[in-house]
Amino acid sequence: MRRSLALGWADAPLKQFVDDARLQLAVLMHTSGQVLAQVGFRRSLDVQTACALSAAINASAEQLGLLVDGTPFRGLHYAGTTRQLWLGQVGSREDPFVLLAVFDGESSLGIVQLYLEELRTALGAALPEAVLEEEPPALAEDFERELNRNLASLFGRA
Numbered sequence: 001m002r003r004s005l006a007l008g009w010a011d012a013p014l015k016q017f018v019d020d021a022r023l024q025l026a027v028l029m030h031t032s033g034q035v036l037a038q039v040g041f042r043r044s045l046d047v048q049t050a051c052a053l054s055a056a057i058n059a060s061a062e063q064l065g066l067l068v069d070g071t072p073f074r075g076l077h078y079a080g081t082t083r084q085l086w087l088g089q090v091g092s093r094e095d096p097f098v099l100l101a102v103f104d105g106e107s108s109l110g111i112v113q114l115y116l117e118e119l120r121t122a123l124g125a126a127l128p129e130a131v132l133e134e135e136p137p138a139l140a141e142d143f144e145r146e147l148n149r150n151l152a153s154l155f156g157r158a
Contacts, residue, residue, distance in 0.1 A: 010037035010097075013122035021115040022107040024083070027051060027100045028090070028123075031058060036097065054087055054100045077109055086112050090120050095127060 010028050014037040018026050025040025027047060033055030041047045057076065065073035075088030083104050091097035099119070101112055 008037075009126050009128050010123060013037075013119060013126050015039055016122065017101075017115055017119040020118070021101065021103065021112045023101050023103045023112070025102045027054070029055065029098050029100075031055060031089075031096050031098055040102075050100055054098055057087060058089065058098045079109075084109065090116065091123060097123070 014026060014028050017023070018039045023040070025038075027038040027041065027050055028036045029051045030036060033051040035047055035051055038047050041050070061074075061076060062072035065071055075086065077087075078085050083102055085103075086099075086101045086109065088099060089096055090099045099116075103112060
């Protein structure tokens with residue numbers, strides 16, 4: 001089964017978090033890298049790239065944590081010379097989300113962490129009831145028969 005969520009539900013909580021924590025940009029995504037909300041990106045390609053990389057880093061950190069310490073690593077902080085980033089999970093075990101937050105000297109890791117709990121609470125309140133959808137089978141029941149028929153036709157053995 002797959003969860004289907006309405007679009008736009010996370011926009012307001014993320015915008016409030018960006019304003020409160022004085023971030024330059026942020027993106028909230030599903031652990032698969034699917035964008036749920038973003039603030040501050042100028043191009044959609046940048047958002048897609050950030051999400052793909054963030055989802056991969058998050059998955060790698062989880063597995064590395066399990067190997068090293070027996071528990072997944074849940075947060076990453078990088079302090080550059082002019083900008084910093086925080087990447088970690090927000091949400092619940094049932095609805096895990098990944099947050100990438102980028103900030104400069106106007107904010108700090110402490111301020112970001114201070115407002116994370118408010119973001120978690122706001123996301124929990126804004127999260128619409130998920131609609132569970134039955135996924136169609138990956139392959140049709142007669143896939144193999146159709147494939148063989150089409151291959152025979154293609155190679156002149158019909």
